[in-house]
Amino acid sequence: DQQVKQNSPSLSVQEGRISILNCDYTNSMFDYFLWYKKYPAEGPTFLISISSIKDKNEDGRFTVFLNKSAKHLSLHIVPSQPGDSAVYFCAASGDYNNDMRFGAGTRLTVKP
Amino acid sequence: EAGVAQSPRYKIIEKRQSVAFWCNPISGHATLYWYQQILGQGPKLLIQFQNNGVVDDSQLPKDRFSAERLKGVDSTLKIQPAKLEDSAVYLCASSPGLAGGRSGELFFGEGSRLTVL
Numbered sequence: 001d002q003q004v005k006q007n008s009p010s011l012s013v014q015e016g017r018i019s020i021l022n023c024d025y026t027n028s029m030f031d032y033f034l035w036y037k038k039y040p041a042e043g044p045t046f047l048i049s050i051s052s053i054k055d056k057n058e059d060g061r062f063t064v065f066l067n068k069s070a071k072h073l074s075l076h077i078v079p080s081q082p083g084d085s086a087v088y089f090c091a092a093s094g095d096y097n098n099d100m101r102f103g104a105g106t107r108l109t110v111k112p
Numbered sequence: 113e114a115g116v117a118q119s120p121r122y123k124i125i126e127k128r129q130s131v132a133f134w135c136n137p138i139s140g141h142a143t144l145y146w147y148q149q150i151l152g153q154g155p156k157l158l159i160q161f162q163n164n165g166v167v168d169d170s171q172l173p174k175d176r177f178s179a180e181r182l183k184g185v186d187s188t189l190k191i192q193p194a195k196l197e198d199s200a201v202y203l204c205a206s207s208p209g210l211a212g213g214r215s216g217e218l219f220f221g222e223g224s225r226l227t228v229l
Contacts, residue, residue, distance in 0.1 A: 003153070032216045043116070043203055044155070089154055093216050095228030099168055100145075100218060102154030 022091030137206030
């Protein structure tokens with residue numbers, strides 16, 4: 001059961017432009033939403049998160065937006081840099097970090 | 113602070129053979145997770161430990177997979193006998209626990225890549 005979906009397997013943007021990665025979920029019981037970044041041959045690393053009581057969280061170049069009514073969240077990276085090229089996973093959890101569900105990932109390529 | 117350690121990094125076995133993966137979480141982290149990531153998919157939770165007790169193993173194929181976390185620190189994940197569809201990266205993660213940590217963040221190891229021929 002795919003409770004967290006990332007429908008775009010890949011995204012390519014030019015350096016300096018905005019990258020927008022999207023994620024949809026089906027379980028209204030999710031309380032926390034997270035984005036992880038993964039480089040080849042490494043484990044995923046935490047990037048940014050948002051609680052269901054908020055609709056926006058910003059950390060430097062990274063902003064996550066949550067639309068609960070649409071069960072949709074997005075990650076904005078501005079400006080995009082070549083070092084941002086990686087696979088980004090959206091994840092959701094219903095109880096702090098219990099049974100965290102992941103999307104299939106979106107491969108972001110930032111071209112110089 | 114040392115990260116989550118996993119070994120081996122790579123393993124190639126024939127189907128029906130057995131394999132074991134080891135994980136050492138970040139010191140002091142009470143919760144340990146094993147995830148399976150098949151190529152092109154997101155990580156899927158296999159089992160979650162809180163200290164040395166199992167919190168969730170509902171997605172663990174118990175006829176062939178087993179895991180233990182002795183003394184609430186290191187953990188091993190075993191597959192016996194392996195099938196072709198078990199080819200995946202096995203990720204171990206840890207977190208401070210339900211009462212700590214930041215926004216539910218998990219700390220992942222580099223993973224153990226299994227190829228079953």
